[in-house]
Amino acid sequence: MAVIAPPRQPDSRDAESTVEPDRGGEALIEEAKQHAKLRRRRVAVTAVVASLAVVLATGLAFGFAGATSERGPEPAVTKAELVPAYPVASAELVASFYTHWGTGLGDNFKYVYDDGRVVSTNGAGGWQQQRLTPGGLELLRAGITASGILGPDRYVGPLQGIGSGAFVQLRVDGVLTAAWQPWPAVDEIDAFNQVIGQLIRFGDWLPADAWAQRETTAYVPPGYAVCAEVMRADRGVFATTADRDAALAHLPEDAAAVLAAGPRFLTFDAQVDAYIASGSTPSSDVIGCRHLTPAQAQSVVDALVTAWPGWGRRVLLAERETNLVMSTRIPGVGRVGVTFGPMLPHGVPEFAMYG
Known part of the structure; x- marks a missing residue:
């Protein structure tokens, strides 16, 4: 089933959000350190903690008021043989982000791959790509996890048949898991958007040495x-x-x-x-x-x-x-x-x- 996204339209609100998150995320900062350490990446996590503070502090405050939604239904699948009638992927998707212009965060798509590539578009013309180091990729994983956005009490499940103005996906134990904007629970949307708005701008909080190539170049599709x-x-x-x-x-x-x-x-x-x-x-x-x-x-x-x-x-x-x-x-x-x-x-x- 296709996911239905709202129509793309130009809007003056496409500028980045200026909402400042609540300060104080020591517990989540420590959690981010542990995630990076468990993956045995030789990255200076201590230097990154300060950069992640805004994101993780937001995650600490990320508690939807009165959230009662349950995990979405699992997709019905079969064991059918898959005929290779589509192109073979050149990389595995590790994480992805989407925000619609109506969220006030701009119209953005970002895809992060296991080879470090970050492929994105923001409506400014054409697809762009950058590349993270292996350590930078693990820091991004840690930041998403520590934000709490994929917690078991959130709107979490397979991203299928969902109409939403924003979502984040992360591959966990080999399976893509998604959290999407809690539409139409209006009282919870602002909290969700505040977190995803920080996560999708990970270029602002990852350190310089997390990037193998920070400058953007044009992404040329293979087909x-x-x-x-x-x-x-x-x-x-x-x-x-x-x-x-x-x-x-x-x-x-x-x-x-x-x-x-x-x-x-x-x-x-x-x-x-x-x-x-x-x-x-x-x-x-x-x-x-x-x-x-x-x-x-x-x-x-x-x-x-x-x-x-x-x-x-x-x-x-x-x-x-x-x-x-x-x-x-x-x-x-x-x-x-x-x-x-x-x-x-x-x-x-x-x-x-x-x-």
């Missing part, structure tokens, strides 16, 4: 998930593989030929279940989509710009900060659309970015 469909009035019904194939008949010939030759992503429900069991959460949106190289995907965009009225000028995928959706209305058919989602290092396209 794109490209999904064609005859768009339905009911957006709660996802396109099937047959729907995707039928849509190709309504595309320009050159575009349809490139898509038809591309390898597929997930093609049936058992594969989705098995993918979830492997520790990831794919969006149903990827079923029947095709995986194309950047050059192939751009050629499809160019063909659509030429054939479909209303575009007028070339659209460059490399300059996009998020997925591209192109559509046109065809008489007797309806609205036909094609979505282009840049692939992230863990083998998931941007529009299924919650896994």
